[in-house]
Amino acid sequence: MDLHRKLAILADAAKYDASCATNGGVKRTSRGTPGIGSVTGTGICHSFTPDGRCVSLLKVLLTNYCIYDCLYCVNRVSSDVPRARFTPEEVVQLTLDFYRRNYIEGLFLSSGIVKSPDYTMEQLVAVARKLRVEHEFRGYIHLKTIVEASSGLIEEATRYADRVSINMELPTSADLQRLAPEKNEARIRASMGEIRQHIDTAAEERRKHKSAPPFAAASQSTQLIVGATEASDHTLLQTSSTLYRDYKLSRVYYSAFSPIPHASSKLPLAPPPLMREHRLYQADWLMRYYGFEATELTEPRAPNLDLRMDPKLAWALRNLHLFPVNVNTAPRHMLLRVPGFGVRNVDRILQSRRWHSVRLHDLVRLKVPMHKALPFIETSDYTPRAQELEHVERLKARFVRGDEQIDLFGAPALKVG
Amino acid sequence: MQQVRFEPTFEGWRNAARESLARGLPPEALSWVELTSPQSALDLTSANESHKAAATSSQFRIPRTYIEIAKTVALHSSPRRWALLYHVLWRLTHGESKLLEVPVDPDVIELMQLESAVKKDAYRMRAFVRFRGTRLGEEPWFVAWYEPEHDTLALNQKFFAERFANMRWSILTPARCMHWDGTVITFSPGARKVHAPAGDGVEQLWVEYYSHIFNPARIKPAAMQAQLLKRNWKNLPEAAVIEPLLREAPRRTAAMIARSEFLRVRETDYGLAQPPVGADLQELRSAAAGCRACPLWKTATCTVFGEGPRDAHIVLVGEQPGDGEDRAGKPFVGPAGQVLNDALAQAGIDRRVLYVTNAVKHFKFEPRGKRRMHMTPAQQEIAACRPWLEAELRLLEPSLIVALGATAARSILQTPVRVTQERGRVLKSEFGSTLVTLHPSALLRLPPDKDFRAELDAFVADLRKVRAAA
Numbered sequence: 001m002d003l004h005r006k007l008a009i010l011a012d013a014a015k016y017d018a019s020c021a022t023n024g025g026v027k028r029t030s031r032g033t034p035g036i037g038s039v040t041g042t043g044i045c046h047s048f049t050p051d052g053r054c055v056s057l058l059k060v061l062l063t064n065y066c067i068y069d070c071l072y073c074v075n076r077v078s079s080d081v082p083r084a085r086f087t088p089e090e091v092v093q094l095t096l097d098f099y100r101r102n103y104i105e106g107l108f109l110s111s112g113i114v115k116s117p118d119y120t121m122e123q124l125v126a127v128a129r130k131l132r133v134e135h136e137f138r139g140y141i142h143l144k145t146i147v148e149a150s151s152g153l154i155e156e157a158t159r160y161a162d163r164v165s166i167n168m169e170l171p172t173s174a175d176l177q178r179l180a181p182e183k184n185e186a187r188i189r190a191s192m193g194e195i196r197q198h199i200d201t202a203a204e205e206r207r208k209h210k211s212a213p214p215f216a217a218a219s220q221s222t223q224l225i226v227g228a229t230e231a232s233d234h235t236l237l238q239t240s241s242t243l244y245r246d247y248k249l250s251r252v253y254y255s256a257f258s259p260i261p262h263a264s265s266k267l268p269l270a271p272p273p274l275m276r277e278h279r280l281y282q283a284d285w286l287m288r289y290y291g292f293e294a295t296e297l298t299e300p301r302a303p304n305l306d307l308r309m310d311p312k313l314a315w316a317l318r319n320l321h322l323f324p325v326n327v328n329t330a331p332r333h334m335l336l337r338v339p340g341f342g343v344r345n346v347d348r349i350l351q352s353r354r355w356h357s358v359r360l361h362d363l364v365r366l367k368v369p370m371h372k373a374l375p376f377i378e379t380s381d382y383t384p385r386a387q388e389l390e391h392v393e394r395l396k397a398r399f400v401r402g403d404e405q406i407d408l409f410g411a412p413a414l415k416v417g
Numbered sequence: 418m419q420q421v422r423f424e425p426t427f428e429g430w431r432n433a434a435r436e437s438l439a440r441g442l443p444p445e446a447l448s449w450v451e452l453t454s455p456q457s458a459l460d461l462t463s464a465n466e467s468h469k470a471a472a473t474s475s476q477f478r479i480p481r482t483y484i485e486i487a488k489t490v491a492l493h494s495s496p497r498r499w500a501l502l503y504h505v506l507w508r509l510t511h512g513e514s515k516l517l518e519v520p521v522d523p524d525v526i527e528l529m530q531l532e533s534a535v536k537k538d539a540y541r542m543r544a545f546v547r548f549r550g551t552r553l554g555e556e557p558w559f560v561a562w563y564e565p566e567h568d569t570l571a572l573n574q575k576f577f578a579e580r581f582a583n584m585r586w587s588i589l590t591p592a593r594c595m596h597w598d599g600t601v602i603t604f605s606p607g608a609r610k611v612h613a614p615a616g617d618g619v620e621q622l623w624v625e626y627y628s629h630i631f632n633p634a635r636i637k638p639a640a641m642q643a644q645l646l647k648r649n650w651k652n653l654p655e656a657a658v659i660e661p662l663l664r665e666a667p668r669r670t671a672a673m674i675a676r677s678e679f680l681r682v683r684e685t686d687y688g689l690a691q692p693p694v695g696a697d698l699q700e701l702r703s704a705a706a707g708c709r710a711c712p713l714w715k716t717a718t719c720t721v722f723g724e725g726p727r728d729a730h731i732v733l734v735g736e737q738p739g740d741g742e743d744r745a746g747k748p749f750v751g752p753a754g755q756v757l758n759d760a761l762a763q764a765g766i767d768r769r770v771l772y773v774t775n776a777v778k779h780f781k782f783e784p785r786g787k788r789r790m791h792m793t794p795a796q797q798e799i800a801a802c803r804p805w806l807e808a809e810l811r812l813l814e815p816s817l818i819v820a821l822g823a824t825a826a827r828s829i830l831q832t833p834v835r836v837t838q839e840r841g842r843v844l845k846s847e848f849g850s851t852l853v854t855l856h857p858s859a860l861l862r863l864p865p866d867k868d869f870r871a872e873l874d875a876f877v878a879d880l881r882k883v884r885a886a887a
Contacts, residue, residue: 004625011629029579038580044544045644047655049631050663052640059630067823067835069796077793077823085864097619098626100559100584101548115837139580181796182833258634272635348520355519362521 001084007094009084013064013075014110017167018253019221020045020056022105022140025162026206028214035136037099037106039162043140044105057108057142058098062086062123066112070180072169072228072257072267075112085114088127095131099139106140106162107131113146121149121157128160132215141215147183147191154191158198158217163250166191167223171239175229179267192247195220199248219250226280227273228257232303234294237283241294244287254280279305286312289343290336308400313339316376317396320389324378328357340373372399418448425451425499427491434503438477444507449499477510482517490531492568498531539569543576545649546588551614559586562613562652570595574602589613620654627655633666634673687711687797692808698727701808705778711801713779713794718743723774723809731883732815733757734806735775736824736856740789743780748773753858757821760857760873764880774809776828777802799828810848818848819883822856841879854879 022043029038045054063085064075074081086094095107109127113120124143131137143161145154157164166188170176173185195217202216222243224236240252256272283305286292290312297311298304299318306314316323316339325338327349335346345366352358357380364370375384375395388395419442423433429452437447487502505524508516519525548559559581570590577588578597587596589608596603641659650656690710692701702722708714721738724747733749741751749757761768777798782789794802806828810818820826826834829846839853860872 004622007622007625008629011626015630015632030582031579032582034583036581036583038576040576044540046544047627047653048641048645049627050636050638050641050659050666051631051633052637052644053631054644055627055630058626060626067833069833071796094622098623100581101550101619101623102546102561102581103623116835256635258632274635352519352521355515358521365521365523365526 003090003094006084006086006090007060009082010060010062010064010086013061013081013112014059014108016074016255016258017059017108017110017144018053018223018255019142019165019251020054020059020108021163021221021251022056022142024219024250025140026214026216026218028138030136030138033136033138035138036096037137037139039105039138039140046103046105056105057140058095058104058106059108060086060091060094060110062088062091062109062111062120062127063114064112065114067115068113068180068182070169070183072179072225088123088130091127092130092135095139096135096137099137104139106137106142108142108144110144111146117146117148118150118153121146121153125153125156125160128157132160138214145191145195147188151194154194155198158195158202159213160215161217162215163219163221164195164217165221165223166195168239168243169223169225170229171224171231171236172229175231179228189247192220192222192243192249196247220247221249221251221253223253223255225257226254226277227270228267232298233276233280233283233305234298234300234303236280237287237294237297240284241287252284254284275307276305279307279311283311291333292337310339312337313372313399317392317399320392320395323376323389324384325376326378327363328353328380338373338376340369340376419446420448420450422450422452423499427488430491430499430502431487434506437503438506438510444500444504447500447503449503451496451499478514479506479509480514480517483509486517486528486532489535489572490528492535492572493531494567495531501527501531535567535569535572538565538567539572541565541646541649542569542573545653546577547620547652547654548586549614549620550617553585556585559584560613561586561588562608562610563588563590564652565590566648568592571604578602616654624655624658628658628662631662633662633669636663636666638663687801689800690802690804692804696808698723698809698812701805701812705805708778708802708805710804711779711798713777713781713798716782717779719746720778721746721748721775721780722778722805723772724748725772725774726770727813729770729772729813730816731770731819732772732774732810732813732817733819733821734825734829735773735821736858737775737777737794738780739791739858740780740782743789748775749857752861753856756857756860756873760877760880763877764883766880766883772809772813772815774806776806776825778805794824799824803828807848815849817843817883818846818851819880820851820853822854822859825856826851826853841882843882852879852882 023041025039025041027039027041030036043056045056047055049055061075063083064081065083065085066073066075067077069076091107091109095104098104099106107127109124111120111124124146128141128143131141141161142163142165143157145157145164145166147166168188169183170179176183176185199217199220202212203218205212206216224239226236236254243249243252254277256274256277257267258272283297286297287294292315296315305311316337322337325334327335332346332350335341335349336343345368348366349358352362359381360379363373363379375388375398378384421433421437423429483506490498490502501524505516505528508524516522517525520529542563542565546561546563548561551558551560570588570593574595577586577595581597583599585598587594589612591609592607594605594608596605645656650659688710690705690708693704696704705722706720708720714720721742735749738748739751739753742748742754758768777794780789781792781794781798783792818829820829823834823836826836826839829848829851830844834853836853836855840855841853843850843852845851855876857876860869860876863869863872
């Protein structure tokens with residue numbers, strides 16, 4: 001099989017992995033070394049594909065042969081997709097050739113399980129080792145970890161990669177059991193814990209010694225599939241928040257379950273729920289940067305996020321008693337909860353506040369979406385009418401109008417990275 | 418209105434601004450005129466005068482952050498930038514020294530916008546420069562053609578030198594070119610697109626990769642174009658395929674869904690096969706002929722039940738009937754059956770004393786043209802069919818079961834089995850000893866690096882163990 005065909009098959013097989021991020025590696029350059037590559041700390045998107053996603057890495061599978069039968073996966077053993085297999089040398093060469101032409105920041109390598117988890121993991125590590133040791137490659141490497149592989153191999157992976165990830169895919173043990181019989185939640189969590197240890201140790205080393213090795217995993221991430229099972233947004237966000245807390249994951253990716261070729265009949269055959277995915281990313285963002293708890297974002301009687309409005313606005317409408325917020329006196333954590341106020345604008349407001357009191361036109365200049373913020377704020381020259389905050393339904397109707405039917409499955413503009 | 422003529426670089430503007438500031442000229446009294454050639458700048462102010470001006474301007478305290486912002490803003494292509502820079506400088510030095518800390522001030526907002534446009538343009542260059550491989554004498558040389566919106570080439574010299582340290586490279590732009598020989602950066606006058614080399618084989622691989630890494634079921638052209646500006650397209654090799662990919666995406670998705678729809682069966686379509694209690698082999702066979710436990714019966718020709726003597730000591734279990742078996746109604750009569758017969762003969766085993774059956778008793782396939790292409794049975798089909806296999810094994814009580822391939826092994830042992838690892842080993846199942854080996858059809862689909870002869874020998878070696886174990 002020629003290289004073109006292999007690349008086509010193994011890129012196709014990798015495209016359901018949402019992650020392509022390249023931020024958060026250990027900064028380094030290749031100046032003064034015989035090698036090539038650098039990591040600047042902030043990722044670069046070298047291209048964008050028609051699905052609006054960033055292309056930052058050469059994202060391929062080493063092979064899409066797999067002995068597992070995870071029903072949501074296009075590469076599962078019982079699927080009839082065309083199969084191919086790269087040699088480690090081929091992946092190394094492709095990575096270097098693409099890197100030299102400035103197409104990519106580095107490599108994101110994953111694999112179907114062939115022969116055994118250890119054998120597969122050994123192959124993945126071999127590619128990273130060749131790049132780092134033989135070619136002194138100093139660009140970015142993200143390795144997908146095979147959960148069942150032995151500790152020694154996982155440890156070696158964290159020495160060469162900037163990021164390692166284990167895809168949890170399904171948020172509950174029961175879902176895993178039903179759709180991914182070979183996966184085991186406890187095992188996944190144990191591996192994540194192990195990886196966190198390696199990351200922490202490496203960070204400690206770097207803090208103490210300047211001569212600490214320049215390559216060492218600095219972060220780990222995972223992916224959850226949305227819409228393949230009945231799991232609610234509440235469950236998904238709850239799972240994410242424990243993952244962020246217990247394993248210090250830098251990202252949880254949400255991937256709208258998209259019909260795959262050769263799909264199993266246990267799965268929905270519907271367009272991917274892109275709007276739901278979008279709302280989950282927004283909610284995730286609120287948990288990480290806006291001080292929201294997972295439990296605040298949904299309600300027991302409505303465990304899914306409202307698709308018609310962003311989760312912060314939905315939260316504000318459920319908590320009208322906390323509004324209006326005085327822009328000139330409120331503390332930072334409360335300003336962050338105002339619909340339409342982003343982190344950057346909150347900081348600008350706080351800075352401006354030291355010199356003069358903030359008025360409505362200042363917010364307009366900062367390009368705050370006023371229609372969204374107005375009912376919830378007070379400035380030195382503006383107070384919302386009292387009855388506005390008393391009629392939740394009327395207020396809600398301002399944001400969700402009948403003539404403004406949004407396409408719930410349509411494509412929201414979303415930066416994934 | 419007084420004209421200030423200056424060389425349009427940060428340094429040129431700074432000298433002129435210093436002097437204007439020293440003379441106490443307010444922003445509204447000035448008009449900024451860019452000089453096209455650098456020499457003419459000398460005509461305007463005598464060396465003496467500018468020296469005096471510099472001395473005066475040192476009385477003004479100018480925040481360091483302003484200088485940093487001004488250096489960046491000077492690279493912007495807007496002719497308005499000089500007047501804006503002076504306007505902000507004037508305010509900073511006339512009672513508003515903290516001006517930059519007021520992010521809602523309209524002048525500050527405009528200044529920041531220009532700064533961020535330049536930074537974004539520099540970022541785009543780091544992202545969208547595409548090198549092409551060529552040679553300079555014997556040495557590999559990587560050359561890119563790029564058209565920045567602002568004067569951001571030099572801003573990126575550190576980035577490219579630190580990243581592509583061991584490469585000889587050049588970035589050509591209309592205004593200037595930047596070169597790296599492995600040690601130092603040099604600049605030369607501007608070039609044209611024709612000076613850059615043509616794409617090579619790697620570029621084709623890149624376009625191939627780009628075409629396959631996106632999901633046609635979730636296209637978002639607006640999201641893409643918000644990031645990949647149309648004006649960048651002309652210098653990106655992958656941009657040539659964007660339009661065709663967008664055009665084809667809906668058709669590809671529809672075709673995929675239609676195909677899945679065809680193969681799709683609802684979970685409720687699956688039951689469990691119900692073998693009659695206390696039936697003998699013949700009765701089982703007739704009952705299985707009408708089995709509707711899974712939907713495979715709809716497309717298959719007939720049920721292919723097991724075959725062999727009632728007193729067989731050894732039972733061979735395959736995956737499912739193939740095209741030939743489905744037509745003949747007998748197990749292992751097609752190409753895989755040929756391989757099996759061959760191997761059995763070499764192992765010295767008489768097939769007539771064996772009972773031969775399959776884990777799934779209907780043929781699962783996908784029509785492709787006039788052909789019926791084999792498809793691996795799904796878990797549900799294996800589970801639905803298992804009661805038949807169970808009934809056969811309970812009745813025959815063989816001393817050894819041979820599981821041919823992963824499907825058979827999974828069905829008998831009720832757990833995923835890695836055949837490549839377990840082959841040749843005798844495992845315990847609820848029905849007794851079970852020898853695991855390959856399915857003979859695996860020998861018909863060997864990857865090119867495997868030798869058929871050697872693989873067949875290994876298969877025969879596994880089968881020889883049957884005699885020892887039985």
